[in-house]
Structure formats: structure tokens, C-alpha cells
Amino acid sequence: MRIGFLGTGLMGAPMARRLAGAGFAVSAWNRSREKATALADAGIAAVDQLAEVARDARAVIGMLSSDDACRDVLLGDGGVLAAMAPGSILIVMSSISVPMARELADAAAARGVACLDAPVSGGVAGAEAGTLAIMVGGDAAVFEDARDILRPMGRPVRIGPVGTGALAKLANQMIVAGTIALVAEAFVLAEQGGADPARLREALAGGFADSIILQRQGQRMIVGDFVPGGPAKYQIKDSGAALALAGEVGLDLPVARLVDGLFRELVAAGDGELDHSALIRQVRRRNGLG
């Protein structure tokens, strides 16, 4: 079965490799072509023209960087969707806004193409291991059809109708960003209170405050390793989209709003290219410890 894959960057490349490893015939397109050709050793065929990625494809997977990139690559006369066969499935696995998920689903439906919004969490390590959390929005029947395609990449769970995969990813990012802020504040309190944050992290392991964020991003904060990882500037894209969605459904979420503001301060201070965990720098700066 042939799968088209759009966007073979940090996350997309290992995801495409997992699909090829599971026996799918994968055609890949990437804006910088060399990132697609680099997958030849896995038997993945790089294609030059966008439309080619849809040829004979049971499904096309998009792992593109933003709503705008999705619109550019998927929609319009030269877009991939126009080349997809009726009955095939468009699966958008990058983090997109809920309105974008709905716009794509509508455009797909108009062509007889099914659509799932299926963003992921778990990072490059999860992509390589095929253990990503995959949050899926879309029709239950389409989800069942696509399950075998998604499974080599991780653990797909259907959240609800179209758009709810994107919503779940925004909720995921709200929790991730907020947990980073909590760990950063706890570590700065420890530092200033005469305790060693490294021992704090070790002591908290296994207790109620433990989390993947405490272990991974906490370790980054301790050693000061802020090479991304996930750049902080992407965090504010997600947290902004989460707040916009909250506003749309009439919700005020004060913790999410405050954390979004802290990340915006971090980016405004010039640290947008650093990992999310660099938020501890902003907690220190706000307290004159920068």
C-alpha cells in the first residue's frame, strides 16, 4: 500500500521511516529536497513535484510546520489535495489550529477525500521509537480505516469529530507549557532557598509531582542545555491558538493565559530559538537574577 508523506523534517523523517519499516511503500516530498532524498536508504522514494506524492496513495500524511504551510502545500490548484483520488485519506499530523483542521476537512470532503487531524506528542525520541501519542479527530469509520497506517508511528486514540485532534494537541501543549513553567518556578525557588535543583528533581521522581517534563526539561534546566528540542517560538504559536480556541467557545483559562504571557516574554527577550525549557531564564530575569 502506498503512502505519500509531506514534510520529512525532524519529526517527519523518523515517522516516514517507521511507515517504510512496517512495509508501506512511501513517497516523500520535502521543501528542501535533500531531506527527502536522505531517506533513500529506507526505501523511501523522494518526489520532486507536490502532486506526485498523491499518486496511487491510499493516504497522504502531512507533517508540515504551520497552518500557512498546510494551506500552501495542500490547498489550491497546485496543491496535493487536488491530486488525491476520491476515497483516499488525508491525515494531517502536524500541529494545526482547529479552524485549519475544519477548513482542510471541508476542502477534502468537496473532493471526496476523507480527512483526519491527527497531531502527535512525544518528540523525536517518540517518533523514532514509534511510540507517539496520536490524537485523532474525524469520522469513526475513517479512523478505523486509517488505524493500521497510524499504528507504526504510535498509539492512535480518536478524540471525537474533525478538529478534536487539533484541539487535543492544543490541550497537550497547554499542559506541557504550564508544567515547564511550574518546574522552572520550583527550581528557582530551590536555588534561592539553598537547595540543589538536581537533588530536588531526583527526590520528586516517583512522587505526585513527577512527569516527563520534570525529568527531561528539568534536566535541561539543571545543566543549562537549551539547544532545541522544541524552540520556544513554536510554543507561543500553540499557546496562542489554544487561547484563541478558548475565546471562541467563551472560556477564560487564567493559568494558560499567564503561561502564554511568560513564553511571549521569553521570546521577546530574544530566547525564541532556545528550547521551551529556557523558560527558567525568564523566571530568573523577572526576579532580577538573569
Place this chain on the structure above:
Amino acid sequence: MRIGFLGTGLMGAPMARRLAGAGFAVSAWNRSREKATALADAGIAAVDQLAEVARDARAVIGMLSSDDACRDVLLGDGGVLAAMAPGSILIVMSSISVPMARELADAAAARGVACLDAPVSGGVAGAEAGTLAIMVGGDAAVFEDARDILRPMGRPVRIGPVGTGALAKLANQMIVAGTIALVAEAFVLAEQGGADPARLREALAGGFADSIILQRQGQRMIVGDFVPGGPAKYQIKDSGAALALAGEVGLDLPVARLVDGLFRELVAAGDGELDHSALIRQVRRRNGLG
């Protein structure tokens, strides 16, 4: 080796049982005596007079409900400390403030008694299984002496000098309270955005947003089971102490401050006896969904 145990409530009782199970001779005192006599099946001797708990004890462990209870039971002429032998160790494992930890250590030192502040995280389940996270403040040599006593109850990690165990527990509680707030906001966003929070919780498992809080308190939020667990009114004791400590060392921690305020609103609204996870009720109420 004899251990005195003060406070055999929800947490203290299984901790005392773990010690007895590891071969220590345990004497137990509790304000409501029947909670101490209920441990007779584990070979634990209930004592009537506070001072008796110190008799022949290598260490006395305090698992008392508050700073005030510690002061009442441990300090003063009729307190346990006055009955402890020089060279023995006072180990305070309940959650106390940093100033209280220092006051106890000073009072102990004046009598030639060593002191550790060693609060725990992991709940009743962790206490029963002997898997508590134990955050220890105090001299390194005393910690080494006490390690064999602590180990049947969980995983002791020394954070630093006296007071840093209490500090670590406050940091732990800041993270716990904040994560509850984040999960509550994410679930309310899911509800209002047309997604099922139960599916969201399931999908997030294993991703970067996963945590013990998402799994346990998240499940409570989904089914609406707010029988404690940990009553919300205790949360504001801890978060208040954390903010006080932050103020003492000149720190403003905006996320911790906001979360403390949300829990105070929850308690003021009459939900102080409910589990921490009932914070989702306050998130709903603030948005007119109560």
C-alpha cells in the same frame, strides 16, 4: 532497634506498618488513641503518654498534621523532644514550613538530638507500598545514619541542609497544584470544544503532557469523584507556605501565585473538603458553567 512514631493517621499508619514489617520495634502515639491501638496486629505498641514514645528510641518519627501540631507535640516541657535521648534522631515527615523545620532543628540541637525534615510525596498508596518520595533536609552524616530507617517507607534523597526537605515538599506541592489546574483547564477546554475529556486523557498518556496527576486526578475529574484523597483546604496551607518562602527569599512566582489564588477561590466557594482535583469545579464556575 526501637522507633517512636507520632501520628498514625491516613499516611502515618501504613508508614508505621512498613517500619514494623522491616523488623523495627515501633511504639506509636496518636491523639485519637484508637488509631494507634488499631496497629496492634502489626506488633506496634500504642503508648498513652507522649513522652513514652521516646523511650529507648533510636529515632522518633513525626507525621503530624501541621506546624501547630508539631509545636504542641514536640516542643515545650511536656513535649517529646524533652524525653528524647541525646544522640537519637528526630525525623519530621509531615509537611511543615521551612521556619518550623529550622525551629525544630534548633530545639533538637540544644538537647543533643539530631533532626531531619523529611516530608513525603506519593499518597496513601505510596505509603502502603513503601514507595514514597522522601525529601530530606539535614546533615549528611545524620542522613546516612537514618537511611536504613527511611528506606522501608520509600526512596530517601537528601536535598541539602536542614529546611531543604520542607522546601522540596513545598516545591512538590506547587507543581502538583499547578498541574491539577492545567489539567482542569485542558479538560474544560475539551468539554466546551466538543471533545471527550476521557479520550483526551487516554490520548495524552505516554506523551509529554502525561503525569501521575493527569492519570489519577484527571480520572477523578472525569468521573466527578471528589471524595478525598487530599482535601483542597490542605493545598492552600502548602501553597501559602510556598509563597511565603518565595517572598522571604525575594522571589515572585506568578504561576504559583495564580494557582494558590484559584485554590483559595475553591475553598471560599465551600469546596475545601473535596479532593484537590475538584479545582475543575472552580474553573467551570469562573466561566459560568458551575
